[in-house]
Amino acid sequence: MHDATKGRKPASLPGELAAIDRHQSLGERAYASLKDSLIRGALRPGTKLTMRSVAQALHVSTTPARDAITRLIGEGALVNLGPKTVIVPQLTLAALDEITAIRLALEGLAAQKAAANVTPADIVELERLQERINQGLDESRYTEVLDANKDFHFLIYRRSGMVRLVIMIETLWLQIGPSFNDLYPEFAQSRTGVSNHMWALHGLQDGDAAAVRAAIENDIRSGYRHLSSLVE
Amino acid sequence: MHDATKGRKPASLPGELAAIDRHQSLGERAYASLKDSLIRGALRPGTKLTMRSVAQALHVSTTPARDAITRLIGEGALVNLGPKTVIVPQLTLAALDEITAIRLALEGLAAQKAAANVTPADIVELERLQERINQGLDESRYTEVLDANKDFHFLIYRRSGMVRLVIMIETLWLQIGPSFNDLYPEFAQSRTGVSNHMWALHGLQDGDAAAVRAAIENDIRSGYRHLSSLVE
DNA sequence: TTTTGGTATTTGATGCAACAAAAATCTTAT
DNA sequence: ATAAGATTTTTGTTGCATCAAATACCAAAA
DSSP, X not given: OOOTTSSSOOSOOSSOOOOOOXXXXXXXXXXXXXXXXXXXXXXXXXXXXXXXXXXXHHTSOHHHHHHHHHHHHHTTSSEEEETTEEEOOOOOHHHHHHHHHHHHHHHHHHHHHHTTTOOHHXXXXXXXXXXXXXXXXXXXXXXXXXXXXXXXHHHHHHTTOOHHHHHHHHHHHHHHHHHHHHHTTHHHHSOHHHHHHHHHHHHHHHTOHHHHHHHHHHHHHHHHHHHHHHHO | OOOOOOSOOOSOOSSOOOOOOOOOOHHHHXXXXXXXXXXXXXXXXXXXXXXXXXXXXXXXXXXXHHHHHHHHHHTTSSEEEETTEEEOOOOOHHHHHHHHHHHHHHHHHHHHHHTTTOOHHHHHHHHHHHHHHHHHHHTTOHHHHHHHHHHHHHHHHHTTOOHHHHHHXXXXXXXXXXXXXXXXXXXXXXXHHHHHHHHHHHHHHHTOHXXXXXXXXXXXXXXXXHHHHHHO
């Protein structure tokens, strides 16, 4: 007859009902899918995207594909090479410089704020992620390293409690993601990232906001050095 | 907004051609129009937007209207109250806190970077804008004040030379814009903003990056105090 | 009056077709 | 060969119809 989960909520209810999973439109799913591919580096710089090809790849019509592409262009994750040509942008040194400066400001802020909110459970999870990174490094499984590294950073950032901030950081990663792939192999050798992560971890445990911020900033600068040598 | 060169360039050309005005799709124009209304405070918090109503108001079909609304939701300038209800969001204190923290980081960075790039012509333009602000304050023309204030800030930010940074700052202003309208009258009385602007101007003239940053940060904090008392 | 339940209307999502414009391809002249 | 021109193909844009779902409305009951 009628479902309890639809319509406006009753006047009172003994307990809080579980939130219904958000209705996700095809456009939103297409966006999330493309975004994920981009941030993971599945789409290399220079790759050309057309609405029809994306639509076909995602088994949807052009409308949701258009939604996703338009949105990604707005975020700078895709660029118009011509009026009818969108590609995954090649990272230039100027762009990297700018993105790094913003990353230092934003991720530094997030890291700093996170220090007051991390729980022991978070620390455990971060240590687990670091372990995944170490193993991935040992076994040369760079995709795994990249994934775990991303999770490590964003777990911290999410603990800042600042939703908007995390989203903005995500758009930044979106822009360097495609070039990250070319980064590894060599980067793996020098495990500079590892010690930065350890410092961050210790700062988090001590509730030392400044230390956490410094560690993350170091990590970002370290990544910059490697990426910049790759861009020239 | 985007790059100006379109098409492939001929084999050789004596000089750089003037940029052709970029083909702007209806969707993009709808987006720009809505964005402008939002940032200017023409749309009050709580205003409900439907694709059909926006389409009708802008004399286009639902497709460009949809583009604009979807994009604005993605940027946080509009929110889904329900699955089929989008409104101009009411600014909460938590949101204001977060946005202010990010503004301090981002606008502070932009102001700081701008110090090295401003030209004497920029200074003149900034003084002219400040004059417009003062006059608007005298004559209680708050719309004028808001506009000139925005132009004052963004002229500085643009001189940071960081395109992405300016765009991100814009999305921040987009979120507080609708509530700015309610701010004035009272805010106009205490002209705290004026002295901050003067400090920024002097810092810009002296090339004192730290001073410029401090002035802008002060301005942001000052705005925060007034806005927060309004939100409760 | 306030709340509930049912009905009617409006809404966003989606696919699709037509069209003008751009990109790619092929041709020809130098 | 190379570059310019002509062609064919592909592309984004836009409007619109359809449909399930959400919202607004209204009447009846408490």
